Amino acid sequence: MHFTGRTWRPPYEAHSVIIQATSGCTYRKCRFCSLYKDECFRMSPMEEFEEDLAEIKTYQPYARRIFWTGANPFAMSYENLKLRALTVRDYLIKCQSMAMFASIRDIRDKEVWQLKKLRAMGINGLSIGTESGDDDVLALAGKGYTAADIFEQCRKLDEAGIEYYFVYMTGLAGKDGGYQNAVNSAKLFGRCNPYFISVDSLTLFPDTELYRMEQEGQFIPAGEKERLQELQIFIRNLQIRTHLFANSGSNSYPVTAYLPKERDAVVSELQSVCDTVSEEEMAEYRRSLKSLG
Numbered sequence: 510m511h512f513t514g515r516t517w518r519p520p521y522e523a524h525s526v527i528i529q530a531t532s533g534c535t536y537r538k539c540r541f542c543s544l545y546k547d548e549c550f551r552m553s554p555m556e557e558f559e560e561d562l563a564e565i566k567t568y569q570p571y572a573r574r575i576f577w578t579g580a581n582p583f584a585m586s587y588e589n590l591k592l593r594a595l596t597v598r599d600y601l602i603k604c605q606s607m608a609m610f611a612s613i614r615d616i617r618d619k620e621v622w623q624l625k626k627l628r629a630m631g632i633n634g635l636s637i638g639t640e641s642g643d644d645d646v647l648a649l650a651g652k653g654y655t656a657a658d659i660f661e662q663c664r665k666l667d668e669a670g671i672e673y674y675f676v677y678m679t680g681l682a683g684k685d686g687g688y689q690n691a692v693n694s695a696k697l698f699g700r701c702n703p704y705f706i707s708v709d710s711l712t713l714f715p716d717t718e719l720y721r722m723e724q725e726g727q728f729i730p731a732g733e734k735e736r737l738q739e740l741q742i743f744i745r746n747l748q749i750r751t752h753l754f755a756n757s758g759s760n761s762y763p764v765t766a767y768l769p770k771e772r773d774a775v776v777s778e779l780q781s782v783c784d785t786v787s788e789e790e791m792a793e794y795r796r797s798l799k800s801l802g
């Protein structure tokens with residue numbers, strides 16, 4: 510298999526077969542991220558892609574879901590995505606869905622009719638690192654799009670029937686910013702249809718812009734309890750039926766919940782953690798994180 514640079518797939522794709530479609534990120538400007546800082550974006554040549562498919566076919570001929578790695582393979586043109594999707598089906602005849610990371614920017618350059626065709630070819634399950642639905646926080650994080658852009662592009666995915674997943678990042682607004690971020694993000698996410706929402710919590714690594722800003726006093730990180738309170742507010746305000754996973758390594762206390770059914774239970778659980786675990790203990794956990802992976 511051809512894997513170059515950093516290979517990253519979300520925890521919920523653990524049962525999918527993975528194949529490299531691209532490597533690196535087309536954007537590399539998010540201020541909290543250093544994942545692909547030294548790696549140029551590259552599309553895997555079709556020859557490599559086909560060799561990998563042939564290899565997968567030898568050990569997983571009936572694979573039903575395949576995850577294309579790379580920070581945003583959906584940045585590829587409609588024609589390129591189409592060619593790859595059809596090629597996957599040549600090799601893996603039972604494959605029902607091809608999932609991948611996508612940015613809001615990557616959806617912007619595609620028409621609804623193209624999205625519908627890609628969906629019909631099996632592309633489904635886009636993990637979108639929205640991080641927030643609040644314009645101030647999106648600007649602070651350097652995401653390069655607004656809440657209105659998220660809404661507009663996700664409407665296109667809804668129309669095309671493409672399933673998508675959001676990410677929310679607690680702590681990204683900095684000290685005292687969590688309330689506004691949680692309320693506005695819940696409001697926006699509630700107007701979209703994310704199949705589920707995955708929650709991370711900001712961890713500042715030295716090779717990021719946000720870390721530099723913190724060192725220079727331009728960004729004051731939120732405390733750990735403040736982040737749990739932010740998560741409570743986010744959950745309370747999220748008025749859609751969805752599944753929330755706040756159980757990745759960056760969460761100092763992991764929780765998951767079906768919403769709205771388990772809303773009260775999970776909010777109480779988080780309150781109990783705030784009441785019984787010290788700020789220092791949680792901060793110590795964050796200091797121990799060496800990478801996002």
Ligand code: SF4
Pocket residue numbers: 534535536537538539542543544545580612638
């Ligand atoms: S968060 Fe995603 S889009 Fe932003 S720089 Fe990192 S890999 Fe690229």
